[in-house]
Amino acid sequence: MDMGYAHWMVTEGRKEKEPPFSRSPSSEAYRRLLAETLNLNRTRIFAFKNKPPTSSSASSSSTYHQQPKPAKPRRRIRQTSERALDAPDIVDDFYLNLLDWGSSNIVAIALARSVYLWDASHGSTSELVTVDEEHGLFTSVNWAPDGRHLAIGLENSEVQLWDAASNKQLRTLKGGHRCRVGSLAWNNHILTTGGMDGLIMNNDVRIRDHIVGTYRGHSQEVCGLKWSASGQQLASGGNDNLIHIWDRRRSSMAAAHQWLHRMEEHTAAVRALAWCPFQANLLASGGGGGDMSIKFWNTITGACLNSANTYAQVCGLLWSKSERELLSSHGFTGNQLTLWKYPSMVKTAELRGHTSRVLFLAQSPDGCTVASAAGDETLRFWNVFGDPAEAAREKSAPKANSEPFSWVNRIR
Amino acid sequence: MASKTAAKDIITLRGSAAIVSEFFGYAANSILYNRAVYPEESFARVKKYGLPMLLTKDEGVKSFISNLNAQLSEWLEAGKLQRVVLVIMSMNTGEVLERWNFSIETDNEVVEKGVSREKSDKEIMREIQAIMRQIASSITYLPCLDEQCVFDVLAYTDTDVAVPFTWMESSDAKLIANPQMVKLHSFDTKIHKVNTLVSYKNDEEESDDEE
Numbered sequence: 001m002d003m004g005y006a007h008w009m010v011t012e013g014r015k016e017k018e019p020p021f022s023r024s025p026s027s028e029a030y031r032r033l034l035a036e037t038l039n040l041n042r043t044r045i046f047a048f049k050n051k052p053p054t055s056s057s058a059s060s061s062s063t064y065h066q067q068p069k070p071a072k073p074r075r076r077i078r079q080t081s082e083r084a085l086d087a088p089d090i091v092d093d094f095y096l097n098l099l100d101w102g103s104s105n106i107v108a109i110a111l112a113r114s115v116y117l118w119d120a121s122h123g124s125t126s127e128l129v130t131v132d133e134e135h136g137l138f139t140s141v142n143w144a145p146d147g148r149h150l151a152i153g154l155e156n157s158e159v160q161l162w163d164a165a166s167n168k169q170l171r172t173l174k175g176g177h178r179c180r181v182g183s184l185a186w187n188n189h190i191l192t193t194g195g196m197d198g199l200i201m202n203n204d205v206r207i208r209d210h211i212v213g214t215y216r217g218h219s220q221e222v223c224g225l226k227w228s229a230s231g232q233q234l235a236s237g238g239n240d241n242l243i244h245i246w247d248r249r250r251s252s253m254a255a256a257h258q259w260l261h262r263m264e265e266h267t268a269a270v271r272a273l274a275w276c277p278f279q280a281n282l283l284a285s286g287g288g289g290g291d292m293s294i295k296f297w298n299t300i301t302g303a304c305l306n307s308a309n310t311y312a313q314v315c316g317l318l319w320s321k322s323e324r325e326l327l328s329s330h331g332f333t334g335n336q337l338t339l340w341k342y343p344s345m346v347k348t349a350e351l352r353g354h355t356s357r358v359l360f361l362a363q364s365p366d367g368c369t370v371a372s373a374a375g376d377e378t379l380r381f382w383n384v385f386g387d388p389a390e391a392a393r394e395k396s397a398p399k400a401n402s403e404p405f406s407w408v409n410r411i412r
Numbered sequence: 413m414a415s416k417t418a419a420k421d422i423i424t425l426r427g428s429a430a431i432v433s434e435f436f437g438y439a440a441n442s443i444l445y446n447r448a449v450y451p452e453e454s455f456a457r458v459k460k461y462g463l464p465m466l467l468t469k470d471e472g473v474k475s476f477i478s479n480l481n482a483q484l485s486e487w488l489e490a491g492k493l494q495r496v497v498l499v500i501m502s503m504n505t506g507e508v509l510e511r512w513n514f515s516i517e518t519d520n521e522v523v524e525k526g527v528s529r530e531k532s533d534k535e536i537m538r539e540i541q542a543i544m545r546q547i548a549s550s551i552t553y554l555p556c557l558d559e560q561c562v563f564d565v566l567a568y569t570d571t572d573v574a575v576p577f578t579w580m581e582s583s584d585a586k587l588i589a590n591p592q593m594v595k596l597h598s599f600d601t602k603i604h605k606v607n608t609l610v611s612y613k614n615d616e617e618e619s620d621d622e623e
Contacts, residue, residue: 043494046567046579048480053472054503054562311580333577346506 049311049334051350075387077339077349081380082369084353085118087111091137092356092375094271094288094315095182095196095223095239099360099373100150102143106164107362107371108150109379110138115152117164118379120364128162129169142184144191147365151191153181159193161205176201176211183225185234192234194222200236200246217244217259223271224285233260233299235283237270243285245299261302267291274317276342278324286314286328294328294345308345310338316361318370320385327384329372331357337372339384351382364388420530425522428529428603429488433481435540435599435606436514440477440498440565441467442547443512447500447554449561461541480565483576487569488516488604491523494568499586503560508586510554510612517605529602539599543608546596553594554612590614 089112090098098110107118114130115138128150131138136155143150149170150162159173159181177195185192190212191203198218203210215236224237234246243263250260263285272286272294282305283297292312296305313331320327324342335358337351356375363370368386373379423431438460445455445466450473455466468474487493495515501508521527566586567579575581591611598607 043568044571044573045582045585046569046576047564047582048476048483049578049580050476050479051564052476052562053470054560311582344506 077351077384078382079349079351081351081353081382083381085379087373087377087379090373090375090377092359093139094269094357094359095221097140097142097183097223097225097271097360098138099362099371099379100141100143101362101364101371102147102150102164103145103365104143104147104164105365106143106147107379108141108143108152108164109360109373110141110152112137114138115141115150120369128164128167129160136180139180139182140184142186142191144186145188151184151186151193153184153193155180157181157195159184159191159203161191171205173203173205173210176203183222183236185225185227187227187231187234192225192227194218194225194236196221198222198238198240200225200234213257215244215246215257215259217262218242223269224273226273226275228275228281228283228299229277230280233281235273235275235285235299237266237273237285239269241266241268241270241287241291243270243273243283243297245283245297245302261297261299263295263297263302263304265295265304265307266293268313272314272317272328274319274326277319277321284317284319284326286310286317288315289313289332294326294340296343306343306345308340312336313357315357315359316372318361318363321363321367322386325385327361327370329358329361331359335374335376337361337370337382337384349384351384353380354378421533422528423531423601423603424528425489425491425526425603428522428601429485431536431601432488432516432604432606433485435543436484436496437477437481438465438467439512439514439544439547439608440563441465442544443498443500444468444473444563446548446551447510447557447561449500449557449563461537461544463541463544465544479578483579484567487567487573488518489523490573491518491520492570492573493518494570497566497568497586499564499566500557500561501564501586503562508588508613509557509561510610511586511588511591513609513611515607515609517607519603522603531600531602536599536601539597542597543599546608550594550596550610554610588613 087109101107105120107120109116115128116125117128118125138152139155140153148165150164152160157177157179161170163170177197179196181193181195183194189204189206191205192200194200198220200215200222201211202213204212218238218240220239222236222238226235232248236244244259245261247260266287268288268290270285270287274284276282281299283299284294286294293307293309294314295307298305312334314328315331316329318327326340326342327337329337335354335356338347339349341348354374354376358372358374360373368383368388370382370384444450454468454470456469457464458467493516498512499508500510588611592614593609593611596608598605
């Protein structure tokens with residue numbers, strides 16, 4: 001006879017038979033909650049960064065019947081990349097913008113002093129241009145809306161304009177900036193350039209004296225630059241932690257080059273900027289390592305609508321064109337891409353694979369695929385926003401792609 | 413506590429930390445099984461604490477829990493761990509449905525002076541066994557989780573810990589508003605005392621007064 005166990009069973013075991021609810025008096029529960037909240041001053045809470053996998057819902061046991069959901073059924077998002085290409089010598093610099101995907105379905109990527117084009121429809125690569133050391137590195141690439149012309153910014157402050165279809169350089173914009181041009185954004189025939197000098201210049205690429213306006217406001221390098229879909233507002237983010245909204249509708253001459261809004265809430269460099277495709281005047285911005293938040297802004301009033309802490313350096317942001325979702329790319333330590341539901345900011349997926357901060361993001365013209373590049377010298381493709389095969393089926397006729405290159409090179 | 417005629421075993425700080433983190437691993441598995449966070453067939457039966465216990469076969473979950481336990485052991489040995497919370501959330505809405513709260517009281521003298529304590533291993537096992545039984549029987553009163561759920565683990569520590577490489581600091585304690593709470597048994601290694609509490613979302617149909 002085990003007296004100890006018997007004693008315990010007699011005294012403590014009794015508690016099991018009491019109905020559970022009587023054990024939680026409201027005052028005690030309140031006190032506990034209060035203590036919990038107060039304790040936070042002497043406590044830190046940690047969560048493990050790599051979250052446990054979710055159970056595969058497709059094969060869930062019959063006990064848990066999937067409730068019919070009012071919304072569309074959740075699509076399966078592959079959390080690994082579809083494809084990874086080599087991107088050697090890619091510069092791991094937070095302030096550059098070395099990747100863009102044009103409307104003709106060609107990806108342009110700048111690797112040190114060369115720019116390569118990857119035709120996504122055919123999977124073929126070609127080298128567009130390589131410059132010598134005098135020019136320095138390529139610091140930004142951006143496709144014009146026609147998907148044919150490409151603007152490339154350089155370390156020596158010049159901007160080259162190329163016709164990717166005929167592989168010819170059309171012109172070089174000089175005399176504007178005095179240091180490297182790290183960010184570019186097109187608005188029809190206006191190419192907006194952002195420099196390390198903190199200046200933003202609007203260049204009309206059709207005319208000789210191409211500089212038609214200068215926006216002054218940033219005191220440090222302009223690393224994020226995006227025009228809104230309507231082309232009326234420009235958002236710029238800088239190393240000075242500021243975001244500026246510039247509005248073309250400002251008619252009076254004096255105010256024409258003054259910012260409409262200056263947002264100071266971020267506490268680190270802002271390079272991630274993305275205009276919402278389904279809601280006008282809504283901008284998402286992401287802060288660097290000292291900030292780690294994604295903030296949402298009403299660009300008419302300049303008000304901050306929401307702020308979500310992502311616990312990682314935010315390097316890039318992309319909105320889904322088909323769903324109310326936002327994709328963010330991160331640096332230390334997960335180097336992941338995170339998909340969020342908007343506006344709840346609930347994490348829907350985390351895409352892993354990169355082994356260094358995912359600085360460069362671009363979206364395919366059909367909206368399904370995201371290309372990401374990082375200092376780990378890989379260019380990865382993720383079908384995070386949708387299935388390209390499905391999207392192709394939905395479209396009536398396939399896009400006619402011009403085959404600009406006769407030779408096929410691999411990115412080395 | 414009744415005195416034991418059997419010989420007491422020496423418990424060191426390290427041993428106690430191992431017992432507590434091992435307990436947490438099994439408790440987490442048991443919760444995941446019983447609350448159907450993962451399907452039944454993904455668990456395998458093993459014998460532990462004199463009971464048939466279930467452990468997940470899923471590599472991802474296994475490695476999550478073992479990485480967790482490694483860090484918990486470290487914090488326990490330093491006497492810095494205050495509590496561990498296993499949170500169960502709806503996969504679709506992210507709403508917190510249940511919180512399994514394991515709070516830890518540490519005998520600081522042991523941490524500071526490196527002494528050891530004495531307690532019968534069997535006694536500790538029995539205490540843990542009682543808690544495991546309670547977890548298994550909790551499905552009788554916890555509300556049905558009839559949507560796909562995911563879990564996460566939060567660790568509450570003292571303020572003077574360095575942020576470990578693979579952990580992130582969270583200001584979100586993932587609390588449940590107006591929870592129902594049930595206190596389960598505790599166990600005590602004489603160095604660490606672990607109190608278990610489950611709080612869950614108030615089922616609207618319950619007319620019970622919280623008196």
